[in-house]
Amino acid sequence: MPPSYGPASRPAEQLGLSPTMVGKHIRYLEQRLQVTLLNRTTRRQGLTEAGRLFYERCRRLPDYRLLLAASPAYLAAHGTPVSPVELTGHCCIGFSQWDSNHNWTLSGPDGEISVPVNSRLRLDSGEGARRAALADFGILMHAELLLKEDIAAGRLVSVLADYAPLPRPMNLLYLPERWQSPKLEAFIALTMARLWGRT
Structure with a gap:
């Protein structure tokens, strides 16, 4: 079930960004991907199907x-x-x-x-x-x-x-066809080792 949120102020507060900056980042992603990621109303925001797929391919890295x-x-x-x-x-x-x-x-x-x-x-x-x-x-x-x-x-x-x-927070985004590919797993392992000393 795709997550849904109220106004952008709550995630903005969690990220330490202004709601305006969060909105700019989302609009930039939408323009870059040429898809709509959020269904917006005056009270709530929820992920579109494209937004859900994008969300699922966002791997959380250590802060x-x-x-x-x-x-x-x-x-x-x-x-x-x-x-x-x-x-x-x-x-x-x-x-x-x-x-x-x-x-x-x-x-x-x-x-x-x-x-x-x-x-x-x-x-x-x-x-x-x-x-x-x-x-x-x-x-x-x-x-x-x-x-x-x-x-x-x-x-x-x-x-x-x-x-x-x-x-x-830090996240890694990848294309759907890259999921579980040896190259992606090797890149993630290298990133974790170089930046955090983890494997």
């Missing part, structure tokens, strides 16, 4: 973890925050596709805390945001996988390590 980081030079000039509320006094690098940019939600020893941040710079490119942090623009929230080499090399420093941003 990717996020962390906060900044360059040593930025922290030397502005200080290192020791609690989430101190982020409000720092320049933070925003990612424009995430609705939560103006409020970063972190999970720490006392549970979740949402902190309003000052986005000195907002970008729609993950690599651009990383480069901005390397250029001393401020504190960045980004995928741990993409920052671990910079942190290991000392180009960036992890900030508020006891307070982790909420992880993000």
Whole structure:
């Protein structure tokens, strides 16, 4: 039975995106696939038959973890925050596709805390945001996988390590004729091993 949902605000909240951005992503998929994925009414949204097939071929991968980081030079000039509320006094690098940019939600020893941040710079490119942090623009929230080499090399420093941003979901989509193909299974195994150290 295809899932059905109310307004886009609920899945948007779960993904940490704005309802508008969720709608844009869905419309982009529909244009790219040249099919309608959702039946939309003013109160509910449900999957079409094409949407159901697309949903069934979406394999869930482990969530990717996020962390906060900044360059040593930025922290030397502005200080290192020791609690989430101190982020409000720092320049933070925003990612424009995430609705939560103006409020970063972190999970720490006392549970979740949402902190309003000052986005000195907002970008729609993950690599651009990383480069901005390397250029001393401020504190960045980004995928741990993409920052671990910079942190290991000392180009960036992890900030508020006891307070982790909420992880993000990741999915793998494949064509129906690829299901259970040896090449697809090998690709999935390689992806899991390279990104998460799993088999």
